Amino acid sequence: MKRIASMTAALLLIGSSAVAQTTVVLPGEVRTYVMEQNTPSIAYEGEIVVGQPIPETVEIHTIPDQPDFAYAIVNDKRVVVNPKTHTVVEVLQ
Template identity: 65%
Template sequence: MKILVVSAVSLVLSFGGVAVAQTTTVVVPGEVKTYVMKQETPSVTFEGEVAVGTALPDTVEIHTIPDQPDYGYVVVNKKRVLVNPKTRAVIEVIE
């Protein structure tokens, strides 16, 4: 009986770890995407894959979005990318 209880506790704890590891989806306001799509910003080259969660280096200039302090953007490898300006992490790749 003790083995069964220990196994059940281990199973529950392992599932708990999976839940913590999941990423949070950020819902970006439509006006932010519209603003970014209208901007004529030159593309910068970034070696590696640009994916959600990727932190961009300090050498990449993040552009601000008026009245939207939680979002910034940059065009990387010819793709428009929304970025958290505080952490420099990619929130969404638009195109």
């Protein structure tokens, strides 16, 4: 019984550290820049999910002085992505 409790605790710790690694703190200047852009929206039938990539066919736009972030406007939502992987970092409201 003690062994099962130890294994459960270890799994919980591993799971929580994996979640912590996926959290990205978006710099305020990135948020401001993306919200100010007047870029046309792209229609996309799929769902936009944080942590999941958007298709390579969706055009992303660079953000000056922010090489770790890019953005797209998809289905009228402003989406911040990792420009190397196209992974959604945050959907801005």
